[in-house]
Amino acid sequence: MEVSTRLAAEVLGSRRYRWIAPDLVQRLAGDALVGARNEADAVKRTKRRLHQIFGAYVWDVRPDVALTQLRTALETGGAEGVRTACRALLGRHASTRERLPVLDELYRAIFALTGPPAVLMDIACGLGPLALPWMGLPPGTKYLACDIDRRLVHLVDGFLTLLDVPHVATLRDVVATPPPGPADVALLLKTAPCLEQQAPGSTRRLVCALEARHVVLTFPTRSLGGACKGMSAHYRALLDEIVAGMEWQIQELRFPPELVFVLTKPPSAAPSPSDVRGVRLKT
Numbered sequence: 001m002e003v004s005t006r007l008a009a010e011v012l013g014s015r016r017y018r019w020i021a022p023d024l025v026q027r028l029a030g031d032a033l034v035g036a037r038n039e040a041d042a043v044k045r046t047k048r049r050l051h052q053i054f055g056a057y058v059w060d061v062r063p064d065v066a067l068t069q070l071r072t073a074l075e076t077g078g079a080e081g082v083r084t085a086c087r088a089l090l091g092r093h094a095s096t097r098e099r100l101p102v103l104d105e106l107y108r109a110i111f112a113l114t115g116p117p118a119v120l121m122d123i124a125c126g127l128g129p130l131a132l133p134w135m136g137l138p139p140g141t142k143y144l145a146c147d148i149d150r151r152l153v154h155l156v157d158g159f160l161t162l163l164d165v166p167h168v169a170t171l172r173d174v175v176a177t178p179p180p181g182p183a184d185v186a187l188l189l190k191t192a193p194c195l196e197q198q199a200p201g202s203t204r205r206l207v208c209a210l211e212a213r214h215v216v217l218t219f220p221t222r223s224l225g226g227a228c229k230g231m232s233a234h235y236r237a238l239l240d241e242i243v244a245g246m247e248w249q250i251q252e253l254r255f256p257p258e259l260v261f262v263l264t265k266p267p268s269a270a271p272s273p274s275d276v277r278g279v280r281l282k283t
């Protein structure tokens with residue numbers, strides 16, 4: 001057995017990190033081996049790294065409990081009941097909680113620019129797919145979701161099954177393996193900072209590799225602690241690095257809790273699975 005596989009197995013045995021995609025833990029364990037004094041030190045370094053990357057997002061997700069709540073909400077309250085249950089669940093994750101005040105406008109503004117997707121990718125989705133009731137997607141839209149947290153993937157899979165939405169939800173480390181397309185629109189919401197912490201330059205490599213006509217990149221405008229000094233300028237600079245030298249069109253949407261950029265690749269670079277018509281881009 002490779003050393004990094006053995007170290008990853010040890011880390012994955014811990015209560016806190018047992019939900020994380022094994023590929024990602026193995027990648028970080030491989031990194032940690034460089035410069036570690038011994039295997040125990042490498043395990044410690046891997047856990048420290050995981051804490052730095054995911055500590056803020058680790059919360060008490062109970063997918064089966066959440067799915068029961070959603071099922072009951074659908075059976076007793078129909079579509080309105082599901083919206084209420086989704087709103088409550090979205091409020092439990094730092095990332096989606098900040099988005100609650102703009103749920104009604106955010107996705108509609110994005111899809112007004114990209115056109116309604118027939119295939120939508122939600123990369124490092126978190127609880128994002130639970131915003132489906134506010135997305136206004138055409139019936140039959142295929143939803144491709146992925147994350148490195150097994151509990152979130154399970155919850156999203158169950159939710160989309162409950163609503164009869166065609167979908168694939170996968171456990172995936174997108175730094176190592178970009179999700180396969182094609183898709184009309186790929187959402188990469190508030191995750192670029194986390195990917196850059198794992199491997200600098202990884203967001204650019206991912207965006208380039210995606211077989212998606214439109215890639216929606218968003219950044220938080222304040223830290224989890226509430227500070228906002230310099231965040232927008234910092235992430236605008238990161239955006240410049242991500243798109244440097246690329247002939248992509250960039251449109252910006254302004255929502256107070258989130259900086260939103262819609263990147264559009266030329267048709268030859270990313271043929272769409274559907275004909276996205278009627279999109280007029282400002283240059």
Ligand SMILES: C[S@@+](CC[C@H](N)C(=O)[O-])C[C@H]1O[C@@H](n2cnc3c(N)ncnc32)[C@H](O)[C@@H]1O
Nearest residue numbers: 095096124125126147148172173174175189190
């Ligand atoms: C800040 S949250 C954003 C979640 C969601 N996109 C949203 O905006 O609500 C970052 C998400 O990225 C996921 N993530 C972090 N690194 C990842 C990786 N290498 N591959 C796939 N997902 C990852 C985390 O599990 C977490 O759900």
